[in-house]
Amino acid sequence: MSINFKILKKSNKSRARLGLLETEHGVVETPCFVAVATQAVVKTLESKEVEETKSQILISNTYHLHLKPGEKIVEKAGKIHKFMNWNRPLMTDSGGYQVFSLGFGMDYGLGSKILKENSAKGEAIRENTQPQQLKINDDGVTFRSPLNGDELFIGPKESIRIQERIGADIIFAFDECTPPLADYDYVKKSLEKTHRWAKICLKTKKSDQALYGIVQGSKFKDLRIESAKFIGGLDFDGFGIGGEFGDDKKEMGKMIEWVVDELPEKKPRHLLGVGYLEDMELVIKSGVDTFDCTVPTHYARRGIAFTSEGELNLKQTKFLNKNEPLDKGCVCNVCLNYKKDYICHLLKAGEITGMKLLTFHNLHYFNTFVEEIRNKIKRGEI
């Protein structure tokens, strides 16, 4: 059945819209935050607990599952939903991002979204430059397995075949996520590759999974628009927006709008890898339907709780003296049953349950936050 996307309401104040993303494994109310389950697990939680955080849909990763345990194992287990006992909607990222994060990201110590002021000023990645750890050519990416050093290759065909065997509801085209330091010529050339790969992905896919194309183009307006027109013109079921969004966060909204305005209105749009709480309203108002982000789960494992009072670092000793929930207004299981002093103790003692409790709360908090944004759209406030 692939997917069916219904738009329930379009804001007249912004590009925001309310929708229902129907899949074989259930319906997602959009806009929606997508929790990250890279290795077929939301780290520290079992699937039943993830549901209790009000998570509607997860994203897992082709690159990671290909290396471990291998798509054969997942397929043999009855595909990913059965493998991890998650019976709701699920997507897999194509592995394209890992080309960046294991390549230039590793070389330069970069994040992918916003170029930080202090990072590698003056250095630019020019056309035909190759990262140290892997080789990117016209057909795909050659790299060494971090597990045993074997030479491995993933290109668009390989990525789609792997994703078909993994069996998520929504899969992504194999793209090259260009690094923030890449100059115009590098991005332009990379875009040709990403676009060629997009067509190969469409042609390769035999399953009835939904396939999203990915728009790249970095911070360059004409390339973003060119990419959105090209990818938007292909027969994808939805669209991912990837890569970098400028030197300044304020520009991110504009850049998303350049892209959104070129994409077919009736198909869902997924923003890849963005989503601090402070970004959510901005990206939703720019026309994004779903977005994934590691922040709530990743930060939880470093001791950070997201609350209505801001981010709290629960490893700080002062919390040993706070016999109160993480967030006064939160009704999640963690806030109803545990206090800051105990969670602080667990984290300081290195007990895994500390990370688990924060992961649960953070996901619940993020999902509630987006739920409130959906309500604002319903009420016509944004």
Next chain:
RNA sequence: GCGGCUAUGGUGUAAUGGUUAGCACAGGACUCUGUGGCAGUCCCAGUACGGGUUCGAAUCCCGUUAGCCGCC
């Protein structure tokens, strides 16, 4: 009681008599956006105490105190 050994940030340790006493952990602050439970940056904080030798002492000498070991 006698003899020997030891004494460096909160903890564990480093420093041929010669720059500003180094490192790790702990503590504090920060960074992290298609996930490395990782990593990084910065801060706080010390030569047990009292004398002496020396241009110069964590380092050598004497005493005090404390701890450990052995002997009676």
